[in-house]
Amino acid sequence: MNQSIIKLLKYLFYSLLLIFALYLGINYRNLANQKHYVVNVSNKLEEVLYHINTKYVDTVNNNQLMERAITSMLESLDPHSTYSTAEENKKQQEVLDGAFEGIGIQFNIINDTIMVINTTSGGPSEKAGIRTGDRIIEVNSEKVAKVGITNEEVLKKLRGKKGTTVQISILRPGISTLLPYTITRDVIETHSVDIAYMIQPKTGYIKINQFGGTTVSEFETALENLIQKGMKKLILDLQGNSGGYLEAALQICDHFLKRGELILYTEGEHTETEKFHATSKGLFEDGELIILIDEFSASASEIVAGAVQDNDRGTVVGRRSFGKGLVQRLITLSDGSTLRLTIARYHTPSGRSIQRSYKKGVEAYYDDFIKRYGENSSLEEKAPQDEEELLQYKTKKGRTVYGGGGILPDIVVPLDTTTFSESFKALLNSSLLIEFCLNYSTNNHRELKSRYRSAIHFVKNMRIHDSMIQDYINFYQNKNNKKDIIINNKEKEELRHWLKALIGRNLYQNEAFYPILNEKDPIVQRALKVK
Structure with a gap:
């Protein structure tokens, strides 16, 4: 074949390729540039690895180097793009979908x-x-903070056979000393609804701890039961709920919003805008609705709170939520490892971005959260100061809501900053309190069950006398070789409350535990006053 024919065929081939690219809406030049850039980056990485492997003073693990490089790249993008090995991904999925053996965090x-x-x-x-917010500093006397620990290493240390124990030391906001705990591993069966009960004659209460694979069915069962009991007003507690499946959040919203109402939309540089609307008839579209959130409510929890607030469907009570509003896509790599890569942002119906700013970097992003939770003496509602918070948005009925990341409640309940002595904080937060209550419940189980024949009866009638408070103080002092711990009246009432809640949990699980805690939960109590 002569050269002129070859040139003609090449010309026709590239012409057809260009036409095809234009037909698909692809900018051919940009595509070529991107490919050239990827090749250059790949060559550079290979070049660096070559020099490391041929010149570095010690032997190296190439797989480990590459995984750390990937992790560093993703951390430079945003706080929520992550890399997981195949094994890590499997274990993380179990938390949402199934049962596993470990300590349950x-x-x-x-x-x-x-x-x-x-x-x-x-x-x-x-x-x-x-508790949520605790920071684990040591595991089995080995320091795990500030040592470059990975997710996989954490799982190896905390997971284990049922019946085995692990000792951890934690740092809790507001307490300066490490708190030691011994935890016995068990089979962890994940449930989403902690409790559902009538907190007042016409008011129901449901607490959801995560948005997982069984959340919708659990919630629907709970909701139907409360409606049958005459519920006209619902308090949905999402405090401490760090999120989970988007689909679960959408289906929960579907029970509150009327068909066609916007729940949220997503936008990203390389993804089309996607809108999610309420669809079928919900179980609770007309009753009074209150959503509870706090600084640990994130992601799917914020979607629910934002949709309810922007559609003027109910009242949001609590404190500004975490501000996690990035959409991740799970991308499986050839070796089974995965990228959770941010591809879009969540926006509430009014247009607010849920995501808190991370312009100053990932470390500053989390430092801001820790400071906001652990050190802020007052989280009262105030005029927005941050540039993003100055952005005003309008709800369906024209109420003003603010940006800045997270959901700012309609009614803000300040963080409880009651000042307790350091000695009392140690007394209240000690694992010995759990042990004391378990011993008491076990030793007096038959008598207690006979006296309080149901969780409701226990909550209404059980009293913690001063003598039991002193018994616990003596127990704590003997175990720690301490003497003469003195507590004031406010501290005594706080300890009385927790003794009752923990004993109630030992006897009747969450059916007694949460109703007792809710008696003094300032966010729950404020919600009960909403008219």
């Missing part, structure tokens, strides 16, 4: 420190006294 590594994002309801960690 959800965690994030924030500023090189393990932070508890949530505890599994009824799980070993919750029973031991671990």
Whole structure:
């Protein structure tokens, strides 16, 4: 074949390729530039690895180097784009979908420190006294903070066979000393609805701890039961709920909003705008609705609160939520590892971006949250100061709401900043309180069950006398070789409240535990006053 024919065929081929590219709406030049850029970056990485492998003073693990490089790249993008090995991904999925053996916490590594994002309801960690916001500093006497620990390493240390124990030391906001806990691992069966009950004659209360695979069915069962009991007003408690499946949040909203009302929309540089609307007839579209949130309510929780607020469907009570409004797509790589890559942002119906700003970097992003939760002496509602918070949006009925990330409640309840002595904080937060209550419940189980034949009866009639408070103080002092711990009246009432709640949980699980806690929860109590 002569050269002129070859040139003609090449010309025709490239012409057809260009036409095809234009037909698909692709900018051919940009595509070529992007490909050239990827090739250059790939070559540079290979070049660096070559020099490391041929010149570095010690032997290296190439897989480990590459995984750290990937992690660093993603961290430079935003706080929620992450990389997971195949094994990590499997274990993380179990938290939402199934049962596993471990201590029952959800965690994030924030500023090189393990932070508890949530505890599994009824799980070993919750029973031991671990709380959302606790930071794990030591595991089995080994320091795990500020040592570059990975998700996989955390899971290896905390997961284990049922019946085995793990010792952890945690740092809790507002307490300067490490708190030691011994946790016995167990089979963790995940449930989304902690409790559903009539908190007042016409008012129902449902607490959801996460948006998982069973959330919708659990919620629908709870909602139907409360409606049958005459519920006209619903308090949906999303405090401490760190999120989960988008689809679960959408279906929960569907029970509150009328067909066609906007729930949220997403926007991204490389994704089309997608809108999500309420569809079928919901179970509770007309009754009075109150949503409770706090600084640990994130993602799917914020979607529900934002949709209810912007559609003027109900009242949001509590404190500004976390501000996690980035959409991640799960991308599986060739070796089974995964990227959770941010592809879009969530926006509430009024147009607010849920995502809190991370312009100053990931470390500053989480430092801001820790400071806001652990050190802020007053989270009262105030005029917006931040540039993004100055952005005003309008709800369906024209009420003003503000941007700035997260959902600012309609009614803000300040963080309880009651000042307790350091000795009392140690007394109240000690794992010995859990042990004391368990011993008391076990030793007096038959008598207690005979006296209080139901959770409701226990909540209404059980009294913690001063003598039991002193018994616990003596128990704590003997175990810690301390003497003469003195508490004031306010501290005594706080301890009385927790003794009753923990004993109630031992006897009747969440059916007694949460109603007792809610008696003094300032956000719940404020919600009950909403007219």
